[in-house]
Amino acid sequence: MPVLTTRLTRLLGIRHPILLAGMAGGPTTPELVGAVSGAGALGVFGVAGMTTDAVHDAVARARELADGAPVGVNVLISPAVPRPGADSRRMDDLLAPLRAELGLPHPAPSAHTPATPVQLVQAGLDAGAAVVATGLGDPAPVAGLARDAGVPLIAMVSTVEEAVLVVESGADVVVAQGGEAGGHRSNFLVQPDGPVPLVGTMALVRQVVRAVDVPVVAAGGIMDGAGMAAALALGASGVQLGTALLVASEAGVPASWRDRVRTARDDETIVTRALSGRPARGLPNVLIGQLDVPGAMGWPQQNAATSDVRRAAAAADRSELMSLWAGQAAALAGPDRPAAEIIAQFIAGALDTIADISALQSD
Template identity: 35%
Template structure:
C-alpha cells in the first residue's frame, strides 16, 4: 500500500461506506478509533447532509476517515432527451421503466403508499458534494459507479485527499489507474450492495469475478495499491486477500450488524435469520445489480426489473421505506454479502480488534505452513 494511505490508519481494515443510512458517523468514528478506516456514505444525501455528517464525525474522532460519493449516471441507450414529444417517450428503456411501475402498482396498494418519481435525478448532487470536499478536505474520498475526471482527482490530491475508485474488472482498474486515482478498490462478486461497475450493461449480468481472482488479476496488471472488497467477514479471509495482492480489506456486511450501524433492526436480524438463507444479485430495488438477501420482493420482481438506475431506485424508494416502517423485511432491500451468516453482533471497535487478532493469527499460520483457520 502507498505510504500515504498506510500512514492514515494502522490496521489494514476499511469499513465500507454503505448508503441508505447505514454508515453513520458513530460507526465510522468507532472504526477509526480502533485503528481502521471509517467511512461515511454520501450517496442519496444532499451536499449539506453530507457536510453535517462530516462535522459530526470530526467531533467524535480526530483520526482519519473517508467519504464515498456516487458518480452521476449517464442515460441508458435509447433514453429520451425530452425533445421528441410524447412519441419520443416510448423508447425501449423508458418503456421498460413504465412497465415495471405498472407491475409494482400492487405493491403500492399493499403498502398504502405511492410509487416514487423515477425522474427524481441522476446526479445525486455530485458537483455540490465535490465542492464541499474541495472546500473542506477530508483525508480519503472514494467513488462508486464510475471514475471522476482526472482534473478532479488531481484537485482532490492537491487538497490533501487520498482517492480510491471501485473497479469490478481488470479493465476498469486500468481505467482507474489512467485517470490518476491513488488506489483501486477491487470489488468481487461476493460483495453486498451495489456492484460498482462503471458501465451497467445488462449483457454483462452474471459475468462478475470472485474477489481473490480479481485481486490477483489486478495485481498483475495495475501498479496501484489495492483495497479488496467482497464477502470478507473474518481475519483469515483478510489474510487471504492480502496474500493475493491487496494492501487492505474493505468490509461492509461485517459492520452492518454492529450496534453503531444505522441499519434498520430488521435488516440486522435478517443477516442471521434462518428465513433468509442466501443472497442474489438483483435489479429489483434499484435497476442496478446489487446483492441482497433473497426475500419476497426480490423473488417476485427481480426477473422483470429493467436496467434503469437510478430510475428504479427512485420508483421503489417509498415502498422500501413503508415496508421498513411496517416491520416487513419481505419488502425491504436487505443488502448483504455472501458471508452474511458469519455476522457478529459486536461493537464496531471490538470487531476491529477481533479481526486484527484473527489476521495476525492467520498470517502466523500462513508463514509457518499451517492452517489459515
C-alpha cells in the first residue's frame, strides 16, 4: 500500500504521519503506545501524574511491544492557576459522599509530592524514549533535556502566538490543538474564570503553518482519513489523535466511557474547569455537575483533590464519576478494534479522500 511521506515522518523516522496523543491518567497504556508505534505511527505515553519508576517501566514495556520502533513521552507543563474564592473544605464536603460511594477513605490520604515534568522526561529518556512531547505551557523547562538526548521536542499550542513562542523555546514540531479537541485545552495563559479561547482546528492549523517554519501537526476533531486529508490539505505534516484512539482495544479506557464516546452528540461535549481547575473538553456527568460550583479550586489543587475519585470510578467502570474527556467529533469513533487497524483505516481513508478530491478536477 502507498504511504504518505511528510516532513514529520522524515524527522521522526516513522512510516505514517500520525501521533498518538499522550493521554495521561489511564488511556495510554504500554500496550496502546507499543501497538501504535508498531503499526508505523508514533506511540506517545502521557506520563503526567506518574512516579518516575512507573514511567521507566511503562516506557521500557512499550518499547518492547513496539519492536524497535520509536516511542515518545508527553508531560504537562502548566503554571499554577489559582482561582478566587477557592474553598478546599467545600470541595472536601462535596467529595466525601462520592468517596463513601466508591469505598474510598475520607479525607484522601495525603498524596506524595508529584514528580516534576523534568523528572518525568528524564525517566522516559532513561528508558529509551525517542521523542519528548509537551502540552499546556512553554516547553522551555524540558527543552535542554531533549536537546542533550538528541531527540525531537514536540510542543502543543492553541494559538499562533504560542506556536511562535514554543519554536523559540526549541520545539522541533508544533501541534496545533483546535477548540474541538478532547482533554485539556493547551492555552498557555489561562484565566481563572471566564471564557476560554477556542480557535477551531481549521482556522488554527492554517495560521500556524504560515507562522512557523517547523512541521505542524493538526489536533482536534480528526476522527478518520477524510479528517486527516483535510489537515494535510491545510499544510499540516501530520495529525495527532486522542479521541479516535480511545476506542482502541489496547487503550486503558473503561467500557462505559467508550460507550459515551460512541453515542455522543456533536454538541454534547463541554469545556469545564470542574475536575482539574484548568479548562478541559469532555462529556458531562454527575461528577462535573456536583463540582462545578463556587469554591472549586484552580490547577493543580482541584486536579489533585479529585484524582482519587476519578481513578476509583474508572476502575469500577462508573462513567458518572470519572473524567470522560472526549472531542467534539467523538461519535465518529466506531467500534472497539486494535490500534493497528485504526491506523491502517486512517491511511487508507486519507489516500481515498485525496484520490476523490483529485477526481473532482475537470477541464
